[in-house]
Amino acid sequence: MQTPELLLDDAEADSGPPRWRELLLHRSVLVPVLVALLLLLGLAAGLASLREQTLNAERRTLGALVAALADQADSALAASQTAMQATAEELAAGAWETDDEVAQPLLRARAAALPWVRQMLLAGTDGHVLQAADDDTDMPPLSGADYFRAALGAPAGEAGLGTPERWPGQPHPWVPLSMPWYGPEGRQSGVIVLAADPSLLVGGFTRTSPAPDARLQLVRNDGRLWLAEPAGAGPTVWPEGWPPPDERPAWSLELDSAHDGDAVRHWIVVGHAMRRAPMNMVLARDRDAVLRDWRSQAWLVAGFGVLALFITAALSLRHAREQRWREQSQRHLQRQQERAARAFLAAREGLWEWVPERQRHSLSPRMRELAGFGPSDDVSADSPLGWHDRVAADEHARLAEAVQAHLQQATPDFSVVLRIAPPGQAPRHVRVRGRAMAHAGEGPPPLAGTAYDVTDEVAMAEQTRRLDEQLQRARRLEALGTLAGGVAHDFNNVLAAIQGYGERAQDQAGPDSPLRPHLDRILDAARRGKTLVERITASGQPGAGQRRRFEPRELLEEAWALATQDLPDTVQATLDAGSDIPPIEGDPVAWFEACLNLLRNAVQALPGGGRLHAVLAQETVTQARVLWHGRLTPGRWLRLSVNDDGPGIAPEHVPHLLEPFFTTRAGHGGTGLGMTVVHNTVRDAGGALDLRTAPGEGTRFDLYLPCPAGDAAGPRAVLAAADAPGQGEVVLVVDDEPALVALLEETLAELGYEPRGFTDPLQALAAFEAEPALFTGIVSDQRMPGLTGLALVARCKALAPGLASVIVTAHGGADFEQGVADTGVDAVLRKPLSLNELGEALARVFAQRRR
Known part of the structure; x- marks a missing residue:
């Protein structure tokens, strides 16, 4: 019995020959036509790209040529300016005068050394010619020329470039250059004028012109045309805002509507700024002439493409008529192929089936890949996923427990993550899911299921677990560090008093005193206690060491x-x-x-x-x-x-x-x-x-x-207390331990300071606020009831910004280092405090203040 789907296919197969409208919309016609259209579009895109490549290649060629021409012109200008400057320097040095016999031969020799130079002369400040290289050349009026006026008052050695003009009796305009010359006394005596042929600037163009339609122009920085080769040819209308040479030495643009006579032409324009003159060397070509060969190719390709499209459409229509008869019988097969394709995509999870009665263990290609089996490798069938060489024994036990729980109907299916280690491959974690299939026989039922790789998920879970452990450990260490810091603060005050008074007693007892050995042992014990306390407090105080x-x-x-x-x-x-x-x-x-x-x-x-x-x-x-x-x-x-x-x-x-x-x-x-x-x-x-x-x-x-990214700075030099003793500076001493206040007062007094001690930070603040100008420095404990040392220093510095400050602490607490930087504390000393360390710190701080 046929299904309705197959009956429908049969009905479609018996519906008769297709109509032309159906054929036109059939995919066997549409696809080739669309492909042909896409090919035509590709050809069009290729032609457009070829057009752009042609234009870019021409721009690069013109850019290289105009850069070479600009460099050549700059070199010629540099040589001309060198000759003029040598003449000006000789005149300024008094090497010769304008009326000397050597003057004209020297000018003639220098003019002859430069092929483009037609005349070189010396003129006075009134425009009168004093000496010329060629007496036969008629001179134009110099006093009104722009290049002559520009040279008057110009600094020595500065050359000017004038507008091309015709000299009397000359068929072509000459390019004038000018430079002032000064006498030995330092006053301007006149102007050096050098008249050059236009080949000075455009001489190489006639030899290297890329095409007959190429045009060379010299354009000033303000956009005005200065010189054209050939004369009067090329684009003459320049848009506003064209690239100035001080911003872009090399540039290009297109003038799509530049007028050349009565015709409208399109130009490719490439320019290069000159270094020796305030102008741009501009090279232009007719864009239509550049694209002439491309247009011929474009017409040929377009004609071929249209013909190919017509032939493709005709052949596709004929083929569609024959294909439509076969489509009806192929639809069912196509549906089956689509189902197989979808099943293959789903098989990326890996499919497996275990049939104990048949001793068969079937694995999909993806499942073989997950387990590390080759396409032809045999797979054991003694138990579900029983690959003893790939799954550890404890993994087998967990899999067996999950399967057993499922078979006892404790779970609708089973799911377990196995660690599979294929030979020669990296271990991976695979989640295996499955369920039992119904069967009428005895023994274990067949099992089937899927599997997929969860290695990344397991790695992420392990990383999350590690981060959580680190967080819990950090919290415990922070709590213990806070507790240790609080206990060590009071213990440090006791150690500081023992060490401080022990040092003072040691200094007062002579080397032969019977008390000296006992005092040495007391100080050794205090230092060991200091080391122990530093280790304890370091657990809650980052950055306590010296870097x-x-x-x-x-x-x-x-x-x-x-x-x-x-x-x-x-x-x-x-x-x-x-x-x-x-x-x-x-x-x-x-x-x-x-x-x-x-x-x-x-x-x-x-x-x-x-x-x-x-x-x-x-x-x-x-x-x-x-x-x-x-x-x-x-x-x-x-x-x-x-x-x-x-x-x-x-x-x-x-x-x-x-x-x-x-x-x-x-x-x-x-x-x-x-x-x-x-x-x-x-x-x-x-x-x-x-x-x-x-x-x-x-x-x-x-x-x-x-490891450091670069070299680190070396240790700073320590200034000893004896190198810079106190000079009577009044120092505010604050600590909640009375014994330490008394000890610090005695020590500072001996070092040459005038201490004022307080055990209450609020009372110390009140005393400072009463006379802020009296105090030069402050030495304060950090952890005190009522007000911390940093807070006290901050409020004191608000009244006296130049106050020197030293904080003494064993455990500053959270954000202590940042607070020290924000407050501007000059030095931080660790408890228990050594009196030598305090003296050295104060000596260094006050020495810096004195400087």
């Missing part, structure tokens, strides 16, 4: 020597530090401590022996990457890799590695600050940190720091 240029390779080698000096023979340690490591900008102490901590952690992971390998090298990143902590942007990076084959890091410890005081070596000397130092180094330098570890597989840390 300068240093050699990372040298510091790494020092850290390597310290970390591996007591290694047992069972540990094989190798260091590979490349010789092409560039200097970088940053904190060298932080870099050294980061290297030392990574190396010591790796050494401590090998108590029973093993291998330790460290590599320092440059790496060029072409695409952005998200690492364990931070991300890499495209550019050059310095990479330090520390790799050990120890027991690895437990997964539950990885999220806490960068937190202060977290350690897995409690009771074995671990402080929990080693990885915090590494984190601070990466954070302050804008770097990144990558971690690869697994239990029993060792650990590898990759520390990345950006």
Whole structure:
């Protein structure tokens, strides 16, 4: 039984011969005609392009020729001006006079050296000719000539170019050049006039004219015609705003309606500005003459195209009549082909079918591509997607669980992502979906489904997970840093008092005092406490270290020597530090401590022996990457890799590695600050940190720091306090710790300053506002109740902009560095404060103020 669709096809097949109107609208006629029309349009476009290419080629030819002519004219003018200038200089130097015997032979020799020169003469300021190279040539009146008037009062050596004029008895106009000449006393004595043949400017045109219709003109910068070759020929109407030579030395335009006699002609005009004269060398050609050959080709091609279109239409009509009879029987086949094409497009997902009864596993071409099978490779049929050499064992387990849940009617279908690793190809993630098909037999039912590549989606999800982990880690570190900074602030005040009074006691105790050893130990303990507090506060205070240029390779080698000096023979340690490591900008102490901590952690992971390998090298990143902590942007990076084959890091410890005081070596000397130092180094330098570890597989840390784009500035010189002692400057001292205020007052007084101490910043502000002119500087703590140090300095500087300012702090808080820059603080010192550092800072600041 036929379907209605097939019956309709049969009806159409029996409808009789087609009518002419139907044939005209049939695609077998329309398509060839349209193709022929498109070819005609293509030919038309090609002809239009050929026309434009012809015009462009002519413009380039004319441009090259006019540039050469302009250069030739400039060279001739330069030679003429050189001869005139040599004459003027000799007259100015008094080498000869106009009435000397050598005057006329010298003028005649210089005129003869220039082929285009017809006359060279010396005229007085009244226009009277004093000497001439050729006495037989009649002279025109000089006093009224434009070139003569222009030379009167002109600077020495400045040449002028006059309008071409006819000299008495000469058949053609001559081009006059003029230059003033001055006597030995420095007053203008007259004008040097050089009359040249027009070949001076247009001599090369007659030899290099590209065509009989070519016209050469010299046009002034204001658009007026100066000279034409041939005379009176070529375009004479110049539009307003034509290109001035000072903006575009080379230019071109078209004059579509330039009048040449009674006829209207179209010109291609190309110009080039002259360097030695305020005018343009213009070369023009009749556009119709340039396109004459193109028009002949265009008529020939057009006739051929129209004939081809007519023949195509006739043959298409004949072919359509025969084809229409076959179309009815081919429609059904065409529909089937369209369905097959749509199915092939859908197969980009990959189609698979598993029939256990027949031991058959069918895969579409796309599915074979996803699984890494060739067109003729055999596929195992023992289980659904059971490619043991391509899917890991745990992936098989997840697939089996999903299929089992589906077969037990727990899910309408199953969907699972498998990691497929074809031999010799990169692993990919593939989402497999399927469902069971009905069957009447025993055993597992057939399964069928689709699959598509989700590698990019999995990579994006992994990157999102890493970024989320970094965000959570950053929040924890920020919270811990804030807490550590708050605790360290009060502890720093205690350390500052201990260190400050200890230094003063040490200075007062003599070298042989029995108290000296005890004071030395007190100060050593204070310095160790300062170092410990700096490590703690650095976790919450970016950029606390001193940035300068240093050699990372040298510091790494020092850290390597310290970390591996007591290694047992069972540990094989190798260091590979490349010789092409560039200097970088940053904190060298932080870099050294980061290297030392990574190396010591790796050494401590090998108590029973093993291998330790460290590599320092440059790496060029072409695409952005998200690492364990931070991300890499495209550019050059310095990479330090520390790799050990120890027991690895437990997964539950990885999220806490960068937190202060977290350690897995409690009771074995671990402080929990080693990885915090590494984190601070990466954070302050804008770097990144990558971690690869697994239990029993060792650990590898990759520390990345950006390489500088150029040379960095060297360290600044430090001015000692003794080099510039105080000169009685009144300094406002503010700190909420009374002991520190008293200590600072005593120290500043000994250094030659007059301190005024306050423990309340509001009271200090009131005292400053009462007498702002009294104070020359301010030394203030940053974190104080009621008012911060930066806020106090800002309000004081609003009253006294020239106030010198020093901020003393251990933990400035968020945006502290930006606040220092905005407020204009001169120096920032870290607590606990060394009195020598304070003296040096004040000496440097006040020395700059005095200068």
